Amino acid sequence: MLFFAFSFLLSAFRANIFITMSVKNKRLDLSYSQMKWETIFKRILIVMSVVMLLLVIGTLATLIVKSMPTIKSLGIGYLWGKIWDPVNNVYGARPFLIGTLLTSFTAIIISTPFSYAVAIYLGEYNTKGWLSNLLKNTVELIAAVPSIIYGFWAFFVLVPVVRTFEAKIGVAPYGVGVFSASLVLAVMVIPYAASLGTSLIRMVPSPLKEGAYALGATRFEVIRSVILPFTRSGLFAGILLSLGRALGETMAVTILIGNTSAIGNTFKDVFFGPGNTMASVIANEFSEADHDLYYSALIELGLVLFFVTVIINLIGKKIITKYTNK
């Protein structure tokens, strides 16, 4: 990359010498240098975008190559295998897939009403003023707090509360589990949808809203029939952003999820009992993976997580285009 930039700049320098050696025309010189800058700028942008693309493709290629041993020996059964046994080299991703999807989607379901409420309030009801700024900054602060702090806070404060709750409803009172992890994830992903939603709702053109008010609509009717349809795709993109964050969250989840690959049988057991997610397993076991098959099983888990994220993003984008082309 360095070599490419260096040689490109060298050729630009040589071009400049050639031009100044020809007929001196100040006006022509200025526009030549401007054009040269335009070209340099455009090329830098293209190079950086290509580097980004290469990074993603390179990551995918590395994941596939390094997980070849388990792909060859376990095949497609890896995706729904229930057992994760490093001693006998039997690996299966099903408990972790279920854990990841369950925690992420539960977090989204819990957090969406809150993020939409914050977005509508800050975008429509209270757009300026000290309370609005305070609320906006507090919501953004939620995103700024490191996730491990959420994990530890929840471990000492939330888990005992969930434990007494579980004792009341009659499941095993562990405290840690899918439910606690989902609650904390929900808190952590609120700011992503809320910030995006606030900006979009504030950008709804006033003539649209004033037209509705002029026709006698109430505030709620304006929000429901003018603002929300206008910002629908953007708000959904905010949800997708939150979902992407929730899928990949590692540290807070690994403290709260109970870290077991034996999942229960009834929905109640699965939801309130301990589980495990793909990111949490990789973070926990990667540094001490002492044989090749174990190592490549973990990398294949990373590959599965990568594909799950890509597929969910593609489905999300399809839903957005379907909405905006209605």
Next chain:
Amino acid sequence: MKVVKSLQIAIVAIAASCLALSASAQDNTLLGAGSTFVNPLFSKIFADYAAKTNVKVNYQSIGSGGGILQLTNKTVDFGGSDAPLNAEQAKKIGVPVLHVPMASGAVVITYNIPGVTAALNLTGKDIADIYLGKITKWNSPEIAATNKGVKLPDLGIVVVHRSDGSGTSYIFTDYLTKVNADWASKVGKATAVNWPAGLGGKGNDGVSGLVKQTPGAIGYVELIYALQNKMGFANIQNKSGKYITPSLESTTTASNVELPPNAEVSLTNTDAPKGYPISSFTWALIYKEQNYGDRSAARAKMLLQLLWYNIHDGQKNCVPLNYAPLSKSAVKVAEAILKSATYNGKAIL
């Protein structure tokens, strides 16, 4: 034009500094990497050694697995590991590797039973059955039989294990494999296993946090951690039938047995009559033939002198930091191992 020229200069400067920074390791600094368990001890020993001899040691505690990997890649002089090399790692290295015991550690069983403050007596077989999910209540007949006089409540046992791969799990599962045939066939021993029951906590602090918070929980942590955090733990029955309280003395006693000459031995379920059964060495790993890469004879000698210091004068740092020092027979075996290291076939020490 000025911008283009300054960009060129900047690029040349970066390239030059990249070349300059790729200098090799300095001549009086030894490099080590590996076990986090032994890191506090090594930091103290190496600080004392640097003050005495002006030889610095740079030790990175990246975990036993990481240490073995760096030793395989020949980027460090020695690796620190809580478990000996397994067959696959030994095959990858290809040449003989010496395991030099540095200190001993132990794994204790801690529990949280409301109303019970006494130290329980537990047998290895019962612990394995608890972790297999076979014994599910604290007042079950097996536990009550070994704890006459202690009123055990009718409370479910919540099993807590390590969620991350760790040498502590290796020592614990190694012990369970030896004392319970069911565990050996169903689960086995490794740094990470398919735990049949229970919750996972990350690190010693994760396990102890879960145990402290959950009534009826049982978990395993390092002895050092339990001592420093003043946790209550159980007395475990050793091979001779006695219930041993975990302590630095009983851990050192566990290694006071006939040791094989290569010291790649597991101390769990030790034969020593007063030894604590869930103990283990932690080793420093070095290549037997020290002339690899472009190592000088002087560097090899520096390394061996450092390790010699570790097993003799360095041992006085163990007890203040809550590590169990090597027993007399362990020191003898370690000396013999260090003397077997060669440079171009000739002994160094």
